[in-house]
Every structure is written in structure tokens, then in C-alpha cells.
Amino acid sequence: MKKIRIAIQKSGRLNEDSLQILKDCGISIDNGKDQLKASSRNFPLEVFYLRNGDIPQYLRDGVVDIAIIGENVLIEKGEDISIAEKLGFSKCKVSLAVPKSVKYNSVKDFEGKKIATSYPNTVKNYLDSKGVKADLHIISGSVEIAPNIGLADAICDIVSSGSTLFKNNLKEVEVMLTSEAVLAVSPQISQEGTELLEKLRFRIQSVLRARQ
Ligand code: PRP
Ligand code: MG
Numbered sequence: 001m002k003k004i005r006i007a008i009q010k011s012g013r014l015n016e017d018s019l020q021i022l023k024d025c026g027i028s029i030d031n032g033k034d035q036l037k038a039s040s041r042n043f044p045l046e047v048f049y050l051r052n053g054d055i056p057q058y059l060r061d062g063v064v065d066i067a068i069i070g071e072n073v074l075i076e077k078g079e080d081i082s083i084a085e086k087l088g089f090s091k092c093k094v095s096l097a098v099p100k101s102v103k104y105n106s107v108k109d110f111e112g113k114k115i116a117t118s119y120p121n122t123v124k125n126y127l128d129s130k131g132v133k134a135d136l137h138i139i140s141g142s143v144e145i146a147p148n149i150g151l152a153d154a155i156c157d158i159v160s161s162g163s164t165l166f167k168n169n170l171k172e173v174e175v176m177l178t179s180e181a182v183l184a185v186s187p188q189i190s191q192e193g194t195e196l197l198e199k200l201r202f203r204i205q206s207v208l209r210a211r212q
Helices: 013-024 052-061 071-077 120-129 143-149 163-167 191-211
Strands: 004-009 037-039 045-050 066-070 082-086 092-099 114-117 135-138 154-159 170-179 181-185
Touching (some): 013 045, 013 181, 052 066, 052 071, 052 181, 071 082, 071 120, 071 181, 092 143, 114 120, 114 143, 143 154, 154 163, 154 170, 163 170, 181 191
Parallel strands (some): 004 045, 004 066, 114 135
Antiparallel strands (some): 066 181, 082 181, 092 154
16 A cells, blocks of 8 residues: 655654654654654554755655645745645744844844854845845854854844743844744645545644644
């Protein structure tokens, strides 16, 4: 029998909640966290543990049929990928922040400034919409350290509890978007895949209703 292939985050904040929602759907997965692939015993599903940032491309290429991923990642690199369901967990913001000591007036203050980020498209679109031109410095993690080591004037990154900003003496000054985990669908999903997706969605919807 054909299995639906789902990508979930390999490690990080989404991983646990993604596995939990599958579990709440009555889907048991034989884990093996060190294995990059796992199967369910009681639902025709195969799990691929992947890096967040790679998931949009895997969906696009049809290597996986569906994924649990942050909406923020789709906005950054997967605007062509459709969302079947919002999942209500892993809520966060993608925000611009500056050192606490900086007096901040408006988004115009970013003109000509150096911003460190892992979300270049999101920042560029946001600043373009405000008519502001900044110099983006792309790094893939530990972004909040950049102003402290003289690498940038400001940062753009995910804000969840706000503790990373706080610990690095930064303050949030612009919220560019809010995000939560979503169920995303490959544009290449087959007819059989779509039928399995509908079964899974039915279960997810009842889990989400029960969580309310
Ligand atoms: C993420 C994100 C922020 C932080 C936000 O980083 O990049 O830095 O979490 O969460 P908070 O507001 O609750 O502090 P993560 O710890 O996943 O590490 P990374 O940036 O090195 O990938
Ligand atoms: Mg971080």
C-alpha cells in the first residue's frame, strides 16, 4: 500500500510538537531519532526528519508529500507552496530588533543600516514596502549576537518568548509577521497521496477541536 511521506523538523522547537500532534492523531511512529526516516505501524505514513530550511525545496520537488513547518519558513522560501491546515502551535513573530541603548523612531531608522538575518526575503520585502534600503548580512543562526560583536547594527529573527533578545541586550522594534506551525502540501502530491492527506486532515481537525 502506498504511504504518505511527511517531513518534520529534525531537531529544534517544532520537532516535539510535530510528533505530538501525530501521536494525538493516533499515529504511532517507531522512533529512532537518529534515523532520518521512520514509519508508522498503524497509518500509511513515512516520516522524514529534515532541516527546516530545506523542507520547502523537498515539497517543491515532490520528495515528500506534506510537511509540518513554520509558516515563517514558507513565507521566506516557499510562497508557492500551499497550506492545508494551520496547526495552532509554535507561535512566533519575525521581528526587527536593535540594541536597547539605541533610540528608535521609525522603520526609516533602518535606512543604510546593516541588518543580520536568516530571513533575507522577508526583511527585504518588508523594507521595500516601507521604501527603506538596508544592507542585509545573511547568517544561518545565533543571529542575535551580531550587534554585540560589531557585525551589524540590527537583527531580524524569530521572537518567541523574547528571552534571546533580552539576553543579548536587544529590543524588538518592528514585528514583520506572526507565524505558527502549518501542514504544507507538495504541489506534486499524487491522487493517492491526496486521499491519505484527507484522512490525516480529518484526524488533525478533531485533535485541534479537542485542544480548544
Ligand atoms: C531561535 C530564533 C531566536 C530564538 C527565539 O533560535 O532564531 O534566536 O529561537 O526564541 P525566544 O524568543 O524564545 O528566545 P534557536 O534557539 O532555535 O537557535 P539558532 O538561531 O541558532 O538556530
Ligand atoms: Mg536563534
